[in-house]
Amino acid sequence: MNEIFSRIEHSRTADEVVQQIEALVLEGVLRVGDQLPGERDLARQLEVSRPILRDALKNLETRGLLTSRHGGGTYVADVIGQVFARPVTELFATHPKAARDYLEYRREIEGIAAEYAARRATADDLALLERIVERMRQVHPSGDMEGEAEIDVEFHQAIGECAHNIMLMHTLRSCYRLLSDGVLQNRILVYNLPDASAALLDQHLAIYEAVRKGEPSAARRAAMDHITYIEQAMAEAERTGEWQRVARLRLRQRS
Numbered sequence: 001m002n003e004i005f006s007r008i009e010h011s012r013t014a015d016e017v018v019q020q021i022e023a024l025v026l027e028g029v030l031r032v033g034d035q036l037p038g039e040r041d042l043a044r045q046l047e048v049s050r051p052i053l054r055d056a057l058k059n060l061e062t063r064g065l066l067t068s069r070h071g072g073g074t075y076v077a078d079v080i081g082q083v084f085a086r087p088v089t090e091l092f093a094t095h096p097k098a099a100r101d102y103l104e105y106r107r108e109i110e111g112i113a114a115e116y117a118a119r120r121a122t123a124d125d126l127a128l129l130e131r132i133v134e135r136m137r138q139v140h141p142s143g144d145m146e147g148e149a150e151i152d153v154e155f156h157q158a159i160g161e162c163a164h165n166i167m168l169m170h171t172l173r174s175c176y177r178l179l180s181d182g183v184l185q186n187r188i189l190v191y192n193l194p195d196a197s198a199a200l201l202d203q204h205l206a207i208y209e210a211v212r213k214g215e216p217s218a219a220r221r222a223a224m225d226h227i228t229y230i231e232q233a234m235a236e237a238e239r240t241g242e243w244q245r246v247a248r249l250r251l252r253q254r255s
Contacts, residue, residue: 004029005037005045012048017056020046025065025076028161028169036066036074092178103234106175107227110156113172114207114223117162118216125162126212132158133208140201145191148200153179155204159223162211189237196233203229 004024008016024030036042036057043053057074060066067077092098121129132155139147153176160172190196203226210219 003045005042007045007047012046012052014052014055014059017046017048017053018059021056021060022065025079026166028166028173030076032076032078034076036076089178099234100231102175102178103227103231107224107231109168109171109175110159110227111220111224113160113163113165113168114211114219115216116165116168117159117211118214118219120164121162121211121214125158129155129158129162129208129211133205136201136204140197143197145197148191148197152200152204155208159207159211189241190230190233193233193237193240199229200226 005020008020021030021036030036037045039050039053043050046053048056057066061068061074064077065079066074068074092102117125132151136148136151136155139151157173157176160169163169190200203222206222207219207226210216210222
């Protein structure tokens with residue numbers, strides 16, 4: 001990991017170490033599953049004694065922000081997974097209205113995030129976005145639907161980070177977690193539709209260009225149009241899947 005920790009000023013207490021690590025988690029610099037540097041290296045970066053560092057890490061582990069794994073290493077805990085409790089996610093998975101409401105909510109929240117990103121994105125934000133978009137362009141011709149879906153989520157997470165609003169960023173991350181855990185309808189269905197992959201790439205590029213050019217209204221509109229397309233595509237994918245199921249039963253019955 002590149003050195004993201006900075007020298008502790010003033011009294012060099014465990015509380016100051018705690019506050020710095022908390023801020024890095026809160027701002028999304030440290031993400032779920034990220035490993036912290038080893039004790040010696042981290043103490044060096046922070047310029048604190050190892051006993052002070054141990055106290056700080058113990059505090060953060062006790063509060064559930066960090067976790068130690070068997071075999072060594074300290075990692076950022078799965079704090080995002082706790083936003084939606086398991087009984088709630090199970091309800092989401094079994095009620096179709098939840099998927100519709102999920103997309104309706106995402107359309108509004110991602111529109112705001114894209115607008116803020118267009119206003120606030122720094123040069124470093126844009127450099128990261130450009131890197132993600134380039135990977136998007138590379139994976140598109142491959143026909144790797146899983147790969148496209150993964151970079152899709154990464155792109156939207158990056159837009160949320162560019163908005164520089166902590167609540168927006170973590171709310172969006174919790175939404176994307178429902179996708180990656182397979183709680184809601186499988187987004188891979190959309191990529192199976194004719195021309196959907198190309199359409200989604202164009203939509204992502206439109207969001208990116210609006211953010212890059214600093215055009216808040218265009219960014220918001222592009223983000224909302226993207227979710228509207230996904231709503232329509234999901235509905236079409238469901239209909240197509242149902243038609244295929246019924247046709248298969250007819251064929252089986254009449255054979």
